[in-house]
Amino acid sequence: MAVAPPRPKGPALNALRAVEAAARLGSFAAAAEELSVTPGAISQHVKAVEAWSGVPLFRRRAQGVDLTEAGARVAPVLGAAFDGLGEATRMIREMKPRATLTIAALPSVAQLWLSPRLAAIRAAMPGVKLSITALETAPNLRRDLFDLSLFPRDPAECPGGLVLAEDEIFPVAAPVVEARVRAAGGIGAETLLIDESWSADWPDWSNAAGVTLPDLSDAPRFSLYSLAVAEAEAGAGVLMGHGFLLEAQLSAGTLVPLSSRRHPTGRALVLDRPARAKGDLARLIGLLSRVTRPGGAG
Numbered sequence: 001m002a003v004a005p006p007r008p009k010g011p012a013l014n015a016l017r018a019v020e021a022a023a024r025l026g027s028f029a030a031a032a033e034e035l036s037v038t039p040g041a042i043s044q045h046v047k048a049v050e051a052w053s054g055v056p057l058f059r060r061r062a063q064g065v066d067l068t069e070a071g072a073r074v075a076p077v078l079g080a081a082f083d084g085l086g087e088a089t090r091m092i093r094e095m096k097p098r099a100t101l102t103i104a105a106l107p108s109v110a111q112l113w114l115s116p117r118l119a120a121i122r123a124a125m126p127g128v129k130l131s132i133t134a135l136e137t138a139p140n141l142r143r144d145l146f147d148l149s150l151f152p153r154d155p156a157e158c159p160g161g162l163v164l165a166e167d168e169i170f171p172v173a174a175p176v177v178e179a180r181v182r183a184a185g186g187i188g189a190e191t192l193l194i195d196e197s198w199s200a201d202w203p204d205w206s207n208a209a210g211v212t213l214p215d216l217s218d219a220p221r222f223s224l225y226s227l228a229v230a231e232a233e234a235g236a237g238v239l240m241g242h243g244f245l246l247e248a249q250l251s252a253g254t255l256v257p258l259s260s261r262r263h264p265t266g267r268a269l270v271l272d273r274p275a276r277a278k279g280d281l282a283r284l285i286g287l288l289s290r291v292t293r294p295g296g297a298g
Contacts, residue, residue, distance in 0.1 A: 016047035108225035191237030
């Protein structure tokens, strides 16, 4: 009779994934956000791997975690392994032609930059469907099954990406508000609108422009930039505009710049794409890099 002794078991794949994410991001909280679990779950996964190995992989700190020497040795191997798993998954998915391509984008980019260009893209690619997901952070295309991503980011963080527009900020307002600002000689008496995602915009611009701002503690705040834009168009106050997001509003005159000084943030709208793209995906990348005006083809 054949003997089938039990084989030694390693840690669960999800536990190793948690270790890799925490090591790469330097934070259990950031790893939890990326993997859509709680920080407590990440902590338990890490403890399980450390208990199995008998080796501590992280040093816990109040502001995050550091890798131990053992953790630093294993982290790049785990990273390469999960990158390879993601690449294999993508390869399997792409073996069958797909009629739907997926794009991940920051909500403001999806609503204000991408949406006005969709008609031109559909006209150029009949039969191809686009699925768009709004995310607060850029996905890792080596792992997540998105075809492309569109996010304002430091281009150095995405060396394989295409820079579509530089991110420059300047105050904007509806024409009626602009007239009041011009008459008053400044924005001091106006309500300043703040987008939560870019709450540092006003201080950054004022420091660069040498303009003293009123107290911002009671300023209206918005979790969606598109809502802040709509309020600015309605005359509710002055918004710090991101030029590449407000092309349509500035062209139509529903918002006007209050200053000729445009402050570069150091970010850019970056189109991230897989290392290899062919067929409809390559065509979509080409279109997104050329469709520079809302509703136009370049």
